[in-house]
Amino acid sequence: MARISGVDLPKKKRIEYGLTYIFGIGLHTSRLILNATGISYDKRVYELSEDEVAAIRNEIQDKYSVEGDLRKSVAMDIKALMDLGSYRGLRHRRGLPVRGQKTKTNARTRKGKKKTVGGKAK
Template sequence: MARIAGVDLPQKKRIEYALTYIYGIGLTTSRKILDRTGIDYNTRVHELTDAQAATIRNDIQENVMVEGDLRKKVTLDIKALMDLGSYRGLRHRRGLPCRGQKTKTNARTRKGKRKTVGAA
């Protein structure tokens, strides 16, 4: 089982798609990593040699922020927005959408279950 960045990659999948199981790596980043390491996109995870897995591991460690570090950075960035008192920070604090979506009828994911107001 190939374990990269603390994530067990699925054995039967092609490496370009298997790398996307790591938080912070999408398809484009996955392909860039494979280009830098010189590994074919069509290689299956179970076909990787230990040396190839090590080169992928090293490349990710040096060039890409993933998993815990990335989650921590995102959390700190949101906290900084809230501390600044910016519009986006206020929206985060209130649990409302931050990117301009309407909230009169939608935004149930952010707002939660409906609270009926004014119904007699």
């Protein structure tokens, strides 16, 4: 089993899709990494040799910010917006949609379970 950046990649998937299980690597980035290391997209994760896994691991370490470091930087960016008091920061702080979506009828994912006001609660 290949373990890269603290993530166990699924054995039976093709490597181009297996790499996308790492936070910060999508399909495009995965293909760029494989091109740089000279590994075929069609190989399965369990077919990789130790040298190929090491090559992928080195490529990711040298050129990309992934997993913990990326999560930390995203959290710091959001915290900076909140500290500035910008509109986006206020929306983050209140737990509302940040990117201009309407909130009258939708946005249940961000707002949470309905809070019934007046009338009978179901």
